[in-house]
Amino acid sequence: MTSILPRPKSKGASQQGTPAAERGADRRRVVDCEVAIVGSDLAALALAHRLAGVGREVVRLAVPADPALPLDDLLAPGFAMPAGALVQRIGEDDAGALWALSREVAAQGRDLAAAVGVPLGPKGALLAARAHAAGRLAEEQALLARIAPGTARLVGASDLERLLGGSSFVAALGLVPAVRIPCGALAGALERAAASVGIHEIAADGPVSCDLNGLRKYVDTPSTRIRAFEVILCGTGVLRAGAPHLAAGLKAVHFAAGRVPLSGAPPAYGGRVREFAGFGIDYHVDEGGLVLAVETALPVRTLSGAARILSRHARGLLPDGIGGKAEGRGYRILAAPHGMPLVGRIDKGVHVIAGLGLQPLSAHLLAAALVAEAIGGRDDRLALLQPFLALEPRGALASLRDIASVWRARLAARTGVAKAARASSASVVAQSAGPRPLPARPRSEAPPTASPKPSGASRSDGRGGPRREA
Structure with missing residues (x-):
């Protein structure tokens, strides 16, 4: 070229x-x-x-x-x-x-x-995935290794937590070159x-x-x-x-976007992060704070509404790093529905x-x-x-499908987080409890024997108490 x-x-x-x-x-x-x-x-x-x-x-x-x-x-x-x-x-x-x-x-x-x-x-561009989309991200990486070798590098959960300062994402693709x-x-x-x-x-x-x-x-x-x-x-x-x-045929994509102040030093990673198959989050961190854009199902009409959305998602990305009130507003971006x-x-x-x-x-x-x-x-x-x-002309039905797709993505992400939390909790309980062996019985002790049945004086009445025979 x-x-x-x-x-x-x-x-x-x-x-x-x-x-x-x-x-x-x-x-x-x-x-x-x-x-x-x-x-x-x-x-x-x-x-x-x-x-x-x-x-x-x-x-x-x-x-x-x-x-x-x-x-x-x-x-x-x-x-x-x-x-x-x-x-x-x-x-x-x-x-x-x-x-x-x-x-x-x-x-x-x-x-x-x-x-x-x-x-x-x-430098840097990360395509990051939460737990529910980790499998699809691995498929994306395998495909890119075939069609564009050397373009994407897989980043694991521990490295992501160290770079991003939070544990929201479990895997990511690092795109190169990127700046x-x-x-x-x-x-x-x-x-x-x-x-x-x-x-x-x-x-x-x-x-x-x-x-x-x-x-x-x-x-x-x-x-x-x-x-x-x-x-x-x-x-x-x-x-x-x-x-x-x-x-x-264009699709209107709605965002709440703006800046959220941070407390303390920013995370080590200064490149752009875009969520893969999730909420539609795109952000980067600089000296002034967290610059964040979150896709919304409906238009964001007020500044206070945009601030609430940004604060909620910022706390999810950096739980201990938010240091002030978010400032943002709603955006409407026209794009092709297929993403090209x-x-x-x-x-x-x-x-x-x-x-x-x-x-x-x-x-x-x-x-x-x-x-x-x-x-x-x-x-x-x-x-x-x-x-x-x-592109085909889009009507009201297509707009409703767009709204539904945003909510489906949010539900999938929240369900994935809940499943991961339950699996982690179950693993911790299983490791702490473990199978308990039966206590050893002394050899001289006789095995317990079944108690003899009553001779007909009484039997259960089905309510937990005895019942007299006629």
């Missing part, structure tokens, strides 16, 4: 390095270019840099980016969809190719961060460096509409019309304008990059790299993600 680092500045199609502009009949400014990118997330910025660096005339329409959880970003291989489900969907060969690409891009992302002056955070990046720092650095690679940026001053039929595509705002031969829609917000059929990013071509000259809200940062860079190579006609590996674009 080619490097994702910014290439030297390109002059573009015009002498000034900016697209030609003219006034249309409706008094809107008309901007012509080869490629129009609609979006402001990291994938949009990385894609614009790549295309401008190889001589493409690029216009980026800056629209509000998708909301994100307040945790640090993570450069690590993998996707929100477990590897087992991915293999069932597309087979081992293609799943292995996607994992290999994500691992390569995660390593390249560190070079990109260094090139634009973004400091890296602590935390300060929230939004890489996207901000790329945005500041946009002028150096000849990208023309336009701020959207109102609603965006798209006409993506025909050879030339149109992206409109109240004051500007962009005409391009290639259009890339980046972010779930712009899907309603350019790909409403995909927007109708929506990346691919939806029509001739039209690509989408969306559904990245719950994905690691490396998935943003991977999407940008694959779309850029596909537009240049040099690579067809974008087809690996094409099967995940087939």
Whole structure:
């Protein structure tokens, strides 16, 4: 895979390095270019840099980016969809190719961060399981050993307790390479460096509409019309304008997220921890406390409600480490229901990059790299993600199923914890009591004999007392 680092500045199609502009009949400014990118997330910025660096005339329409959880970003291989489900969907060969690409891009992302002056955070990414999911996690590790050797290392319960400061998780997969990046720092650095690679940026001053039929595509705002031969829609917000059929298939995932102060020194592990097949917990620890996101079945409406949820789960993760009141709020993240990013071509000259809200940062860079190579006609590996674009519209029944799935996960986790506690208690009792041998009887002592039956004077009446014969 080619490097994702910014290439030297390109002059573009015009002498000034900016697209030609003219006034249309409706008094809107008309901007012509080869490629129009609609979006402001990291994938949009990385894609614009790549295309401008190889001589493409690029216009980026800056629209509000998708909301994100307040945790640090993570450069690590993998996707929100477990590897087992991915293999069932597309087979081992293609799943292995996607994992290999994500691992390569995660390593390249560190070079990109260094090139634009973004400091890296602590290393590490753990996919942790409670007792009820330990067997499934072992299956995940065995599968990754086949399709992506060297990507995941198994961590046992004793090491986890030492690293995390609690005993909530009994096993984990450590993903490599993995590193935390300060929230939004890489996207901000790329945005500041946009002028150096000849990208023309336009701020959207109102609603965006798209006409993506025909050879030339149109992206409109109240004051500007962009005409391009290639259009890339980046972010779930712009899907309603350019790909409403995909927007109708997105799933709303609700979180309570924020910070919980800690007492004393933080745990030894500073990387990101994501729960496997459980509550939907994602967190990391820094000097300011525990930064935590917990998936909820229903939207979190109040700050006090979010604080209660965060405090309850924080006490479960670090029973002796909570040192103050939690502060958080509710978040609503739109994602694909299958847990993979929506990346691919939806029509001739039209690509989408969306559904990245719950994905690691490396998935943003991977999407940008694959779309850029596909537009240049040099690579067809974008087809690996094409099967995940087939989304069906979701209705009220699908939302009810989503709510039920969260409660099922919570019930499974609580049942697993209760079973593990009962098994541990039974083991301790059995070890402390043990089978007691019968006392030895002296040889001279005669064995006890059965007492003779009564001669008919009385017998039991069935109520524990004697009964007289007639």
